[in-house]
Amino acid sequence: MAERRLVIDHMKVSYDGLFDLHEFYSLINQWLKDKGFDLREQRNQEHVRPGGKYIELELLPWKKITDYARHVIRINIRIRDLKDVVVEQDNIRANLNRGKISVVMDGYLDTDYEDRWESKPFYFFIRTVFDKFVYRTYSTQYEELLVENVLQLLSTIKSFLNLYQYEYGLMRRPEQLRM
Secondary structure: OOEEEEEEEEEEEEEEEEEOHHHHHHHHHHHHHHOOOEOOEEEEEEEEEOOEEEEEEEEOOEEEOOOOEEEEEEEEEEEEEEEEEEEEEOOEEEEEEEEEEEEEEEEEEEEOOOOOOOOOHHHHHHHHHHHHHHOHHHHHHHHHHHHHHHHHHHHHHHHHHHHHHHHHHOOOOHHHEEO
16 A cells, blocks of 8 residues: 655635636646646535535646655635626626635655555565665655645645736725626
């Protein structure tokens, strides 16, 4: 069985306001594709409630670093009170969404994910010794790369949401919104 080491625990972004849900999904998918991650969707649920839609999405993108190690990022996205709104600004109409977004990310380093060193107890012992003394510098480098990737994705999401907050948050008036 592969060893899964938790490197990043619960990095969080929260946002309440206007955004484009389709663009948000596209941003995450494009970033993962650009960085070479393979996307695996663990859970995708949508519930319609009186206050608006509730969407819960769990993504587990992974990236093969070597034959022995890979990065796994768990991305939990929860969107509450999602409603469609039409915003008119400078005689330009835009169909957007309004709601509360919460994004939580965890980063894992999987080693021996193909279970090559688990067939015999002696192999398991050798793997443990190598991990402890020989591959320690490589594991540290892999962990630093994982932290860098998660922070980049988090920064990209924050920038995207901040753009909508600036563009529509400061300049909108309540009479310009229609639900």
